[in-house]
Amino acid sequence: MDVVLELTDTFIADYVYAYAHPLKSAAPYDYLDVANNSTAQPLSSWQFKTSNPYFPVEPSKYAYMSAWDRDNVYRQGITLFLITWIFGFILYFVFATLSYLFVFDKKTMEHPKYLKNQMWLEIKQANRAMPVMSLLTTPCWLLEIRGYTKMYSTPADGPGLWYEILQYPLFILFTDAMIYLIHRGLHHPLIYKRLHKPHHKWIMPTPYASHAFHPVDGFAQSLPYHIYPMLFPLNKFASVGLFVFVNFWTIMIHDGEYVANSPVINGAACHTMHHLYFNYNYGQYTTFWDRLGRSYRKPDDSLFEKEKKMSEDQWKKQVKEMEKMVKEVEGVDDRSYDPHGTKKNN
Structure with missing residues (x-):
């Protein structure tokens, strides 16, 4: 189920949680700066590690913009509930x-x-x-x-x-x-x-x-x-x-x-x-x-x-x-x- 959860996060949930429960910070977040500048710090300390060794999908900047990152148990619970119900x-x-x-x-x-x-x-x-x-x-x-x-x-x-x-x-x-x-x-x-x-x-x-x-x-x-x-x-x-x-x-x-x-x-x-x-x-x-x-x-x-x-x-x-x-x-x-x-x- 972690593979299904990762794909759901990448294409749907990252955007939803970034909008519904954004990470509060005084400093603006620049995704490109983080990608190109080793000294830049993303708002979220979460780091992406794929659960899918065959076709991993890199997350967008929205994966780092929620107060509930992908490892948050409450976020995981809500998303898994919706996946199970809808799927x-x-x-x-x-x-x-x-x-x-x-x-x-x-x-x-x-x-x-x-x-x-x-x-x-x-x-x-x-x-x-x-x-x-x-x-x-x-x-x-x-x-x-x-x-x-x-x-x-x-x-x-x-x-x-x-x-x-x-x-x-x-x-x-x-x-x-x-x-x-x-x-x-x-x-x-x-x-x-x-x-x-x-x-x-x-x-x-x-x-x-x-x-x-x-x-x-x-x-x-x-x-x-x-x-x-x-x-x-x-x-x-x-x-x-x-x-x-x-x-x-x-x-x-x-x-x-x-x-x-x-x-x-x-x-x-x-x-x-x-x-x-x-x-x-x-x-x-x-x-x-x-x-x-x-x-x-x-x-x-x-x-x-x-x-x-x-x-x-x-x-x-x-x-x-x-x-x-x-x-x-x-x-x-x-x-x-x-x-x-x-x-x-x-």
């Missing part, structure tokens, strides 16, 4: 919209358990949650950029070239195990209705449900991504790529396109089983931990047959068992379902 929103909205337009099966909106105005409700909930999730995530980013993790910049700084490949499956294995435990814990009766139920409002989710969480729930399930580099080495550029991948995967398992008929991959079909029947398939990427924890439910084979996937018989079967599970897990079903014929108004 997260862009990832969510762009990928979810692309998924909705080109992948999502629109017939899902005719399912008897599709909610009234559901897609709009999903978007509203996601956008209410994102700033709070971003605020909770900011201390994790601060720990990272201030050197409290095992992040490294180049292969020469890491364990070795072999690790540049191995870190990806290790990251997936670690986070998959941690998310399984956290997610299953969120289904405990003392926790479920307080934190996790808002995400289970969506029985037949659209891609926009991917980030429609209670903010504490969303943050809790993201914690493994921040814990991993505290315990194990992780290339900082791989970390940014994995952050994008995680958001993409979260959308993909809510897109209703049942492609991965695999006993190993926890794809959209497996995750649909979780939304329909609650107490199964807690894993994020694989079915391994669900199998080990005896919470795996194999998706019906008919889900992978286009003509049967959205059939009335399939829906009746799903509704019957889903209503039984709702009574067991939640008691009263307080959702407002979309009456037949109004789906297109969403």
Whole structure:
């Protein structure tokens, strides 16, 4: 995240902080004098040291003109919060919209358990949650950029070239195990209705449900991504790529396109089983931990047959068992379902 922060500072934040919180001094600041005269003193004692060994970008004079230089923890916290919120929103909205337009099966909106105005409700909930999730995530980013993790910049700084490949499956294995435990814990009766139920409002989710969480729930399930580099080495550029991948995967398992008929991959079909029947398939990427924890439910084979996937018989079967599970897990079903014929108004 320090690379993302450095680029944001260079092209946006330096100018904003120089204007909003300028450094007070009686002497005028001449950037060219500082660059060409070794005796000239800049207003700020901060010195630029790049976090990006591959394509460093020299800061402008505005980097030296704020009372909060780039190393100021308050400035870093504010900027990281805004990066997480804005960048997260862009990832969510762009990928979810692309998924909705080109992948999502629109017939899902005719399912008897599709909610009234559901897609709009999903978007509203996601956008209410994102700033709070971003605020909770900011201390994790601060720990990272201030050197409290095992992040490294180049292969020469890491364990070795072999690790540049191995870190990806290790990251997936670690986070998959941690998310399984956290997610299953969120289904405990003392926790479920307080934190996790808002995400289970969506029985037949659209891609926009991917980030429609209670903010504490969303943050809790993201914690493994921040814990991993505290315990194990992780290339900082791989970390940014994995952050994008995680958001993409979260959308993909809510897109209703049942492609991965695999006993190993926890794809959209497996995750649909979780939304329909609650107490199964807690894993994020694989079915391994669900199998080990005896919470795996194999998706019906008919889900992978286009003509049967959205059939009335399939829906009746799903509704019957889903209503039984709702009574067991939640008691009263307080959702407002979309009456037949109004789906297109969403």
